[in-house]
Amino acid sequence: MSTDVPAVEVDGLVMRYGDKVAVDGLSLTVGRQTITAVLGPNGAGKTTTLETCEGYRSPQGGSVRVLGLDPRRQRRDLLPRIGVMLQGGGAWSGVRAMEMLRHVSRLHADPLDIDMLAERLGLGDCGRTPYRRLSGGQQQRLGLAMAVVGRPEIIFVDEPTAGMDPQARRATWELLEEVRADGVTVVLTTHYMDEAERLADHIHIIDHGRLIASGTPLELTRGARAGEDGRAATIRLVVTRPFPPGAPQSLRHTLGQHTEVTQLDELSLVVTGPADASTLARVSGWCEENDVLPESLALGQRNLEDVFLELTGRELAP
Ligand SMILES: Nc1ncnc2c1ncn2[C@@H]1O[C@H](COP(=O)(O)OP(=O)(O)OP(=O)(O)O)[C@@H](O)[C@H]1O
Numbered sequence: 518m519s520t521d522v523p524a525v526e527v528d529g530l531v532m533r534y535g536d537k538v539a540v541d542g543l544s545l546t547v548g549r550q551t552i553t554a555v556l557g558p559n560g561a562g563k564t565t566t567l568e569t570c571e572g573y574r575s576p577q578g579g580s581v582r583v584l585g586l587d588p589r590r591q592r593r594d595l596l597p598r599i600g601v602m603l604q605g606g607g608a609w610s611g612v613r614a615m616e617m618l619r620h621v622s623r624l625h626a627d628p629l630d631i632d633m634l635a636e637r638l639g640l641g642d643c644g645r646t647p648y649r650r651l652s653g654g655q656q657q658r659l660g661l662a663m664a665v666v667g668r669p670e671i672i673f674v675d676e677p678t679a680g681m682d683p684q685a686r687r688a689t690w691e692l693l694e695e696v697r698a699d700g701v702t703v704v705l706t707t708h709y710m711d712e713a714e715r716l717a718d719h720i721h722i723i724d725h726g727r728l729i730a731s732g733t734p735l736e737l738t739r740g741a742r743a744g745e746d747g748r749a750a751t752i753r754l755v756v757t758r759p760f761p762p763g764a765p766q767s768l769r770h771t772l773g774q775h776t777e778v779t780q781l782d783e784l785s786l787v788v789t790g791p792a793d794a795s796t797l798a799r800v801s802g803w804c805e806e807n808d809v810l811p812e813s814l815a816l817g818q819r820n821l822e823d824v825f826l827e828l829t830g831r832e833l834a835p
Pocket residue numbers: 534537538539557558559560561562563564565566708
């Protein structure tokens with residue numbers, strides 16, 4: 518199979534649960550040997566899209582190809598070439614960690630050495646522990662081991678770090694980076710924008726089952742006036758009383774055409790553009806003129822959360 522074929526091609530995918538449209542004409546492509554994050558808020562349609570790519574669901578509209586194959590009709594050819602890490606682990610509760618890994622490895626023609634894999638994933642000490650007694654982080658790592666043991670060309674990872682402590686999250690990120698370095702394509706879903714920003718070569722942001730933005734982390738966070746590192750700066754203004762009507766337009770007028778002003782809620786807004794002393798002073802002056810009392814005025818860099826806010830007017834985090 519030629520590696521010119523994208524790892525994943527989703528074209529106009531439509532998925533419904535009864536009357537509920539979960540995926541609404543979604544189109545996206547995943548390049549080979551990348552970590553690609555599908556990012557979106559709760560209920561955006563991420564899991565449904567992944568399950569369709571994994572062959573668990575049939576498209577109700579549009580089409581899906583994984584490694585150039587139809588995940589339903591060519592399931593038998595595709596299965597040995599993909600790895601799946603399910604939300605919730607996918608192991609039986611009483612089974613010991615290494616038994617489970619051994620069982621999955623035997624389903625594959627040329628599996629990785631499971632002792633080496635367990636060592637690499639830090640599962641060596643808990644090999645005899647029943648699955649239900651593993652910590653959340655250990656269960657996730659076992660799930661990742663099960664996904665990669667068959668030497669897949671692509672793995673689908675649904676919210677790999679949900680519920681993990683910061684240390685376990687970092688360890689999982691490193692593992693996924695190692696998997697990519699071995700030439701495997703990683704497709705992951707997440708609603709943690711820092712995870713997507715830190716890990717992904719490419720990000721697709723979806724909302725209400727539609728693609729709303731796509732690009733590298735830098736492409737997405739670059740603004741009209743980017744700084745030296747390529748990212749635009751932001752000023753976040755939080756006030757003590759609701760803004761007067763028309764506040765974003767009035768502030769933008771004061772700051773000039775190189776800035777964008779996005780109101781987040783009745784008490785906060787974000788200014789994107791040149792964040793220098795003069796802009797800060799003008800924001801502060803605007804507050805005084807409009808009888809607005811700032812609670813905080815903070816400089817930062819535009820991140821994926823800001824991009825999502827600008828596109829949807831809503832916060833990404835649940
Ligand atoms: N089995 C189901 N029956 C009915 N509705 C469903 C079912 N599974 C998902 N949905 C609905 O479809 C929409 C998309 O769900 P999906 O799980 O794909 O989103 P998600 O982006 O993965 O969300 P989360 O981040 O919460 O996992 C949601 O509104 C959800 O409530």
